[in-house]
Amino acid sequence: MTRRILLSHLSLMLIVLIALEVPFGFIYARSELTRLSNTAELGAVTLAVVCEDKLEHGRASDLPEIARNYAQRTGSSVAVTDHNGTVLTDTDTDRVGRNISSEPDIATALHNRTATGTRDDPVSDSDILFATVPGTSDNTVSCVVRTLSSLAPLTQKVHATWVALAVTGLGVLAAVALIGFALARSITRPLRALERATAQLADGRLTNPPATDRGPPELRRLAASFTRTATRLQHLLHSQRAFASEASHQLKTPLTALRLRLENFEPHLTPCAQHSLNEAIGEVGRLSRMVQGLLALARLENSAITPEVIDLDTIVADRAAIWTAFAGEQRVDITVAGTKAGQVWAVPGALEQIIDNLLSNALRASPPGTTITLATATPPTDGGRKPPMAELHVTDEGPGMTETDRQRAFDRFWRAADAHHDGTGLGLSMVQRLTRASGGEVTLNAAPHGGLDAVVQLHPAQAARARSNAAALQKIAPLRSPNTASNRPRVERISGRPR
Template identity: 75%
Template sequence: MTRRLLLSYLSLMALVLLALEVPFGFVYARNELNRFSHTAELSAVTLASVCEEKLEHGRASDLPEFARDYARRTGSGVVITDRGGMVLADSADAAAAAAEGTNLAAQPDIATALHDRPATGIRDDLVPGVKVLFATVPGGSGDTVPCVVRILYPLTPIAEKVHATWAALGVVGLAVLAVVALIGSALARWITRPLRALERATTQLADGRLTDPPATDRGPPELRRLTATFTRTATRLQHLLHAQQAFASEASHQLKTPLTSLRLRLENFEPHLAACAQDSLGDAIDEVGRLSRMVQGLLALARLENSAITPEAVDLDAVVADRAAIWTAFAGDQRVGIAVGGTKVGRVWAVAGALEQILDNLLSNALGVSPPGTTITLATATATADDGSTVELHVIDQGPGMTAADRQRAFDRFWRAADARHDGTGLGLSMVQRLTRAGGGDVCLNAAPGGGLDAVVRLRPVPTVRARSHSAAHRKIPPLRSSSTTGSRPITGTAPGAEP
């Protein structure tokens, strides 16, 4: 912004200088030429009066020497003709001089002067290779014109003077621009210093904590007020964030104990209740469990929204293999298989621990709707998006699937489909979306070929030193390899499901 302000100052000053200096230069050049023309014409009139006097006294033989002497003193050229346009004297050298007795009456300026009218102008054909200013005037004050005097002045001196003036104007303009650049640079830094401080402060605030608040006593008054308002807002926002974080931390401890105690007390009623009340007791215990899972999900979302999280490189292939092994035994109890397929995709950007939670929620949802004898497929593939290459993680089930309208609303908090499981909380997919976007990716739900649901998690790949080429066939999922159910580890730390 400093450079843009400085450029605006210099541009404005350059326009002002051009608007002032260019017209001044042209006016000066025109005035100098007019003054020079007027001086030449006055000199020619004076010389014509002297020539007329010499002709009246019969001293025409003195005119050649008189013309050469005047030309030497003034650096001009002089041509004198009689009343018929015949050359009486020419101050030019012998090689270029018009021979005495040559008739010049046909030339426009001589013809004009013979008609008792002066003529001035600029021509480049009177002296070879030189542009000259001519002043041709008639001699005599009566009705007759006894002689005509033409004075030729080269324009080189006046051109040099005009060029020197233009050069001086250019130097003055550059000097003014240099001064404006120094003053404008200092002024621009003074104006933008509070803005740079605000930029640093907003970056810190976006990262979760404002450690270096901007100074409120620098810069223009408007920016000082803006900085003060921002500081108050940031302080208030930090206080609210700290309060929310404290609530999330305290509530996770304060709510677990009463819910656990309530569940134990309800279970203790079971031996003392009649058989007709056992179903109601079981429903109450299930509702307490669902409430506990909902509280845990809400607290997890609150911690995710209030924390400053930074994506890191995670090996997606290793995470997929690990979660598939953990969920295989649990899926086997419901006679549902888990198969892993796709290409090796390597590392992707994700929040620490997020991929495990994403897969746990998606597998929990898929397992809840998968009929016995079906298979849940985990597949990885590379794809090309508008902003570059991406990595796709597919979780495909063979359940009843969802309508297009339900797939659009599935990521809303607490939303659950009409035929969803009773113990779902409606928070799992919302948490999946938040975790995916926190790492710079996205997630969507598509209809799987042949029925079922295809949850597609798109992630950003970590660039490698040697770029790997992927053909269009990489988008296709290779033949699946089923995970073995023998030797699998026990299920621990799985996230609660949220089948909508």
């Protein structure tokens, strides 16, 4: 904003200077030329009177001396002709005795009219000012006097004036720039304070609120409103954190007690009521899982978390090994395949929760005798314009999902219309939040041979550039090139066996 205010001041002042100085320069040049023309014409008229008097008294021999004296005094050249246009004397060229009555200015003067103007001088290759006047006696032209003056001094003077105007304009612009910069800094200082306060609020705590007694009245009111809003938001965030930390303890105990009481009814119920009891116990368990999921999401939303460098391959292998036993109960195999992805940026503990939720959903949808594949890969670069993303694919061989269902799958509490399991509808929502908190993205695609392909994309990390702040995610480079030996494909099969 400081730059924009400064540019607006400079642009306005530049327009004013151009509107003032350019017309002044042209008017000055024109006035100087007019003054010089009038002076030359007045001198030529005076010289013509003297020459006419000499000719009238038969003293034509005095004309060369008079012309030379005038030329030396004014720095011009002088030519005098008789009433026929024959040159009587010329201080610049040896044209005495030549008839020049055909020249336009001489012809005009022979008709008793004065001629003044400028023309090119082929000898000096510059502009000259001519003043040609007739010497008359009783309305009879006795002689013609022509003076030629170089315009080079006038041109230099006009150029010097333009330079002075330009220097003055630059000086004014420099002064306006200094004044405008100071003014812009004073105006934007409260805005910078608001920016810093906003950044602090985004981090979760406002430690340095903006001053409400500085700057223009509008910015003072804005700072006051921002401070009240920030205080209110901090209070709400504190209340949410308190609820998330306390509700977990307050809700777990009654749910656990309710489940135990329901299970204690089992010996005293008739066989026909056993099914209803099992359904009630299942709903209590589902409610417990839903509460835990909501609390986990609340903690995730209220926490200021920073991604760290984590080895994706190690996490994938560990989680696959842990889930082998659960997969074996349903006669489902788990396969780890793909190329080594190396280290990635992720929130601590996020990768474990992401893989657990995706595997849990895949197991619910996988029929017996099928395989769940966990594949890691680092796509090739696209010419250096954008760094590649490390990918984790969790692919099952279940019924899959329609395009509409895949678009809604990340909504909280959403479950497919044909779902027959006891899921809470929070798993994929948590996966999406954890992935985005890690700086990545998750998508659901149709698997090539049926089923669902959940793709998690994360930023790869370089060991030499490992940083602990999220801003580094935009600058990190791929860990390895796809052509290195460490990226050779690997396939590891972890088979689940029924207990």
